[in-house]
Amino acid sequence: MPKLALDPNQKIAANIDAIFGKGISSFIPVDKFTFTFSRRTGRIKNVLLDNNLVTTLRIDGGLALTIFGAKLFMKSPNFKENCVTVSKDVSEFISKGKSVFCKHVINCGSNVRVGSDVAVLDEDGNIIAVGRAVLSAKMIMEFKRGVAVKVREGLIAGR
Numbered sequence: 001m002p003k004l005a006l007d008p009n010q011k012i013a014a015n016i017d018a019i020f021g022k023g024i025s026s027f028i029p030v031d032k033f034t035f036t037f038s039r040r041t042g043r044i045k046n047v048l049l050d051n052n053l054v055t056t057l058r059i060d061g062g063l064a065l066t067i068f069g070a071k072l073f074m075k076s077p078n079f080k081e082n083c084v085t086v087s088k089d090v091s092e093f094i095s096k097g098k099s100v101f102c103k104h105v106i107n108c109g110s111n112v113r114v115g116s117d118v119a120v121l122d123e124d125g126n127i128i129a130v131g132r133a134v135l136s137a138k139m140i141m142e143f144k145r146g147v148a149v150k151v152r153e154g155l156i157a158g159r
Contacts, residue, residue: 008035008044019063020073020082021111027076063117065130067153070119074127081109084133084140084149085121094120095128097154102135102143112137118149129154 012033013025029049036046047054047069054069065073073079085107086100094100100120112118112133120129131151133140140148 009033011044012047015057015061015063016073019116021076021078024073024076024079028072062115064152065117065119067127067130067155070127070130074119079119081111082116083109083119083121084112085123085125086128088123091122091128092156094151095122095155097129097151097156099147099151100129100131100149102140102146102148105140105148108137108140108148110137112140120149120151127155 009030012035013028013030016025016028016030017023032049033054034048034051035044036048037043038045044057046056049068049072052068053066054072055063055065058064073082084100084105086094086104087106090098090100090104094104106123109118113136114133116133118131118133119127120131122128129149129151130153131149133149134147135143
């Protein structure tokens with residue numbers, strides 16, 4: 001049986017829905033995405049929209065979000081399930097690229113799992129950073145010590 005090849009836009013839409021939740025790609029102009037490909041493997045490397053980096057495909061099949069990408073995904077009401085909200089007294093530090101500790105987390109979406117990419121929000125719902133969850137949503141809310149999210153990119157270039 002012949003293998004049906006999806007175009008890159010359909011592949012990315014399927015990845016976004018599989019990783020961040022069903023229907024999220026429908027809120028994003030996926031058809032306007034452009035891609036950079038690996039010269040060695042021919043696989044998609046980066047996803048761009050209007051020359052702004054949205055996400056990078058990781059080796060494990062995951063998507064490494066950028067702040068621009070997280071803001072784009074926030075158009076979907078379901079994306080909040082992939083977010084961690086922190087108290088306002090630490091939002092400045094986190095926006096500079098510092099890690100998120102469990103004791104500062106006010107709310108955590110149900111899609112947050114160990115190793116998943118998350119957006120970090122302040123109390124007003126603004127994206128201040130993106131990173132990778134170190135713990136699951138349940139553990140983040142239960143624990144009062146330890147790192148919850150390793151921040152990869154903060155809103156303010158401070159790192």
